[in-house]
Amino acid sequence: MxxxxxxxxxxxxxxxxxxxxxxxxxxxxxxxxxxxxxxxxxxxxxxxxxxxxxxxxxxxxxxxxxxxxxxxxxxxxxxxxxxxxxxxxxxxxLTELSPIDKAQEHAFYTLIEHHLTWLGFYSRSQSFKWISTDEGYGKAFSGVKAIFLKNFVVPRFERKLKAKCDGQWIGTLTNEERISELKKDIDAISVQLGDKKYLFGDEPKTIDATLFGHLAEILYTPQFTKEIKEYIETHAQNLIAHSNRIKVQYWPDWEEIGQSLRMDTKWR
Ligand SMILES: N[C@@H](CCC(=O)N[C@@H](CS)C(=O)NCC(=O)O)C(=O)O
Structure with missing residues (x-):
């Protein structure tokens, strides 16, 4: 060694x-x-x-x-x-696609990691309180450390994210405009997915892991407004099915992780 x-x-x-x-x-x-x-x-x-x-x-x-x-x-x-x-x-x-699919995949990668992701940052700049509860690190900290996390770390992180968003186009939008931008992202990804299992067919590709990572943070954590999840539930059920499919297939230890917070759970 x-x-x-x-x-x-x-x-x-x-x-x-x-x-x-x-x-x-x-x-x-x-x-x-x-x-x-x-x-x-x-x-x-x-x-x-x-x-x-x-x-x-x-x-x-x-x-x-x-x-x-x-x-x-x-x-x-x-x-x-x-x-x-x-x-x-x-x-x-996981990276192999035809040239035309590769071009589309790159466009969706940019949409997800350089546009959609800002809505997640924005949400946390408004409130990241869940991170100090049992949904976040609540079970991992107690006493002075828990108080420090809740009263100092979380507000500091919210301020840091707010400054980051203020320096970007997202900070210049009204709330209505922000939500409208998000809906356009959701619609585009949902149309690409259609009734396929994964974004480019029956087999998962790298972009499916990318989408899962970013969408899970929207679907499974508290958001600054209920509108986002409600929109996905009513207009993009296929995206929920996509996340569930990946969760079932690749994260059988999801619940166990949430309960135990262990990093060495078995998944296969
Ligand atoms: N492009 C990077 C982005 C990684 C990134 O932004 N990580 C965030 C956490 S989600 C981070 O470490 N931020 C450091 C900080 O905010 O202090 C990647 O794909 O790895």
Whole structure:
């Protein structure tokens, strides 16, 4: 077992992927759409990985999580990680599409990760209180730590996200305009999915993990307005079915994770 002191997992096994991410939360395995995307992708690809908590302090060189450690190297940014793993390890079939589908897939990736995701950030800038309840980290902290989380960390995070949104187009919109933008995203993805199992056919692709990661944060966590979930329920039932399909197939340990907050649950 080689040793690399600068890594979070300083003693590592050759060819094993270590996924460093936030600790588990109660209402879904991660409060980060990117972590949920990447872990879902690893499961879809059938890659042997080990979860490692970042203990709220270990971040990548980009100042973000999740990231992986693989053969003594740290790799960050979920899309870059996926490209590298698909190339070097497993999961190539999840990235293979015809040129026209690939073009559409890239457009949907941009819509999801660079547009839809801002509505999630906006929602949390308005209220991220759930993160300190049992839906979030409530069960993991007690006493002074729980008070600190609720009264200092959450308001600070809300302020940070608000500043981030204010510096973007989303901060300039009225609430009505924000919701209208979100509905357009939902409609576009729902039309692409149609009555197919996955966005590009019967088999899941990387973009399905991306969609799942981002949509799960909308469907399974509290939102700043009820309108969003109500709109998906009434106009995009197929997106709910898509999320459920992925949850059933790749997250049989979902409930167990929410109860135990363990990072080493068995899923296959
Ligand atoms: N493009 C990056 C985005 C990762 C990202 O934005 N992660 C957020 C958590 S959801 C983060 O670590 N933010 C650090 C911070 O806000 O301090 C990826 O795909 O990995």
């Amino acid at each position: 080689p040793k690399s002191p600068k890594l979070v997992k300083s003693e590592w096994e050759q060819d094993k992927v270590y996924l460093i991410q936030f600790p588990r939360t109660g209402c879904l395995p991660s409060p980060s759409p990117y972590s949920l995307k990447l872990e879902t992708w690893l499961r879809m690809a059938g890659i042997d990985y080990e979860n490692v908590s970042n203990e709220f302090k270990h971040m990548s060189k980009r100042g973000q999580q999740p990231f992986i450690e693989f053969n003594g190297e740290q790799i960050s940014d979920t899309s870059i990680i996926i490209d590298i793993l698909a190339d070097k390890v497993k999961g190539k079939e």
